[in-house]
Amino acid sequence: MMKPEQIEIKLDRILLKVQKPGRYVGGELNITVKDWETARTKVALVFPDIYDIGVSNVGLKILYDQINQREDALAERAYAPWVDMEALMREHGIPLYTLESKQPLACFDLIGFTLPYETLYTNTLNILDLAGIPVRSSERDESHPIIIAGGHAATNPEPMHAFIDAFVIGEGEEVIHDVVNAIQKFKSAPNYKRDELLVALAQISGVYVPKFYETTYLEDGTVANTLPTIPEAPKLVNKRIVAKLLPPPVKFIVPNVEVIHNRVSVEIMRGCTRGCRFCQAGMITRPVRERSVQEVVDAADAAVRSTGFEELALMSLSSSDYTYINELVDAISKRFEGRKLSVNLPSLRIESVSVDLMDKLKQHRTGGFTLAPEAASERMRRIINKFIPDEEILNTTRDIYSRGWTTIKLYFMIGHPSETLEDVQAIVDLCRRVIDEGRKVAGWKVKLHAGVSTFVPKPQTPFQWVACDTRENILEKQALLKRQLLKDKSIKLSWTKPEDSLLEAWLSRGDRRMSEVIYTAWKNGAKFDAWDEAKKQEAWLPAFEEHGLDPAFYTHRQRRTDEVFPWEHITAAVRKNFLFQDFRQSLEGQIRVDCRLNCFACGILPTFANLRRENPGEGWKCPDVKSPVSKVNIELPVMGD
Structure with a gap:
């Protein structure tokens, strides 16, 4: 050695x-x-x-x-x-x-x-x-x-x-x-x-x-099925969580070179109760646990002092949902008053309160403002359980432009279940309306960046049953967006290549046989698959062919309602029956309210009941069941359910 x-x-x-x-x-x-x-x-x-x-x-x-x-x-x-x-x-x-x-x-x-x-x-x-x-x-x-x-x-x-x-x-x-x-x-x-x-x-x-x-x-x-071969191995491997978030690290390593995020990051809470059906992170990080305002502010201060970084990110999946967000913003503003520090609150909801929060940080704010409608038609927002009326989006973006921000980034996805070209056209229409409203309050200096990725149905989510959009459909939808949005110099459009989305789908939805495909693709030269400069897309299809597997089996196939998934023996403590019920509701355009308002019996509470009893207090933000939950007609054969 x-x-x-x-x-x-x-x-x-x-x-x-x-x-x-x-x-x-x-x-x-x-x-x-x-x-x-x-x-x-x-x-x-x-x-x-x-x-x-x-x-x-x-x-x-x-x-x-x-x-x-x-x-x-x-x-x-x-x-x-x-x-x-x-x-x-x-x-x-x-x-x-x-x-x-x-x-x-x-x-x-x-x-x-x-x-x-x-x-x-x-x-x-x-x-x-x-x-x-x-x-x-x-x-x-x-x-x-x-x-x-x-x-x-x-x-x-x-x-x-x-x-x-x-x-x-x-x-x-x-x-x-x-x-x-x-x-x-x-x-x-x-x-x-x-x-x-x-x-x-x-x-x-x-x-x-x-x-x-x-x-x-x-x-x-x-x-x-996937079953253990020794008695010591559990039939169902349940995720591990920490009941109370441990003190965050404060001695951040200061890189030798310029990096993607040269900043202090302090996690203010973990988990999300919004229930967006496409969001794997929101499903697998439940339940919500929060840090106190004092702990966040002290950690941020210590980390900034130990690094000299000039940017602070207050991290979570939905920062606006942090119970004490107003108190936190006030405390951060007070603690860092007069110091050269930009403060970033990612993952804000689309509503005026988000603008108010950033306005409080005016002294420390950065140049842009990012919002994620994910879909542009109200029909699609119901399907994905992220319902926001168009007028609320327009009111919020108008507020942002009127308060001095010149650039807004809007995140969208194409390829959602049941999506039509009319739903994609709605992205164009909404972007144009946002720019028009911005010009009314701030003139022609306003800009909009529309980031449009392609949806990949992920494991452990309500959409794990649906098929991925085809390459042909993705290209047609992207062509529509490019044709209409790139005409306006005030609008920047970015998108994901269909090949990148399909690769992600193969890898995220694969079974054990995919390991041989991965190995062969690597031997064929595949690496840095997320990088245009280095990836070798041509390494993958021959690898599938060598092992007798059809890529479409993993991407473009609608799953049976009773299908056993490759990840069935792994659980994030959200029951499969709950996910299927939510999937069925998406087909009918039904939305579910925030879990903090009503518990829908996803399975988190009984799984971690003992941890919750042993660690009571304000940190947990998962309510007790307040109302009965309707049952779907089909009972799914799920290991451990």
Whole structure:
């Protein structure tokens, strides 16, 4: 195994030959460097994309902070090298290493990948290979690190089951300590057996070890079931949550190079009660838990002082729904009065209160304002359960322009279930009306950026039964938008390539057979699938063909009402019957009110009843059931339901 000093000597020879060598040197302000020899357990945390994106990831920061608080463990970081650096590393025999100590990844006890989105899968394989670690879990032995992964993409872990030893389902702050403790117990034994450790990991709440499960299929290619093969593995792996949000990290790493989000991020609450049917994050992060105003303000102040960052983001899925949002904005304004700091409140609802909130932060506000109607016709907004009347959108955007903002960004999606060209035309019409209203109050300087992505039905959501839109339909809808919106110099339009959306759909909705497709695509050169500059779209279709799989099976096929999904044995604690009932209501254009107003018995409360009893208080924002919930006529055969 190459030693750190040997790696540093080789790096000196190649770093001036690559873009942004600062990505690969470490030594940033606020990193944690612990003694390698005395740390009992060594953990490498990996974001499988370039440093510029990964260094800002909040989940990785939380785990880095949690592990390094332990006296008996250390955590270090690694990221995917860009293609120029990777080529030189392979040429000079440099294994992938961590930035803190330059230790090769293969020297660590545990490697943890965060997978917030599916297009990181081929990068994950590439990183393992670059580190000199067998890509397939079945080929690793006692000399290799344990490979775990978590993040939103782990909601359906099956496409990556062949490469990851264990998946963390749900939130990682507490379960990471359980995993480290298990590794310490087993790896210190004189006759350490890897399989014995994996069995122990499978018994930790929220941990899924795919080796101990087997999937069978029906004649039509759909899943019959996925069942454990050992008694120690649970039939249903339930997500892990923290009952009370732990204190947020405040010693943020200050990057060596310019990155995507060079800012302090403080999570003000976790979870969402809005119930948007397309939103996987809103479904899988329930229940809502909030931090106190004092904790948020103190953490923000400490983080700004320790980093010198000039931007603060108050993070959540729906910032306007934070119970004490007005008090928080007032407290932030007071604490940072007179200091050069821009404050960002992402994910605001479309209503005047959002504008009022940002107006209170006038001294600290940024240049633009972002809103997400998601759909432009009221019919579509009912289907997706994000109903906002057109007049409310127009009133809000008019307020924004009248208060000095010159640019508004509106997020839309095309490809929603039952969408027609008339619904797409509504995006054009709404954008034009927004610009017209803006010009009435602020003149011709107003601008609008319409970001239009393509909807992908995700696991664990009410829309997991629907098919993806076809490539032909997507192109037709995008052509309509381009033809009409690009005429106006005040409107900027951005969109997602159909191929990118279909790749995301294959990976997010796949079963275990997709792992061979991923492996073959990677061998064909696929990596950086989220990057236009590096991805190889042509690597994927031959991979499907080689393994006898039809891509349309995963994308353009409407699921049966009683179909067993590949992720059936993984649960985010939201019942399948609830999701199906919500799907049925979407077909009828019925909306559900905010869960804070009425509980619809999604399954969260009974699953975490004990945690809630043990941790009472204002943090939880999930009401008791106040009214009976109607039942759908069909009872779905769901494991554990």
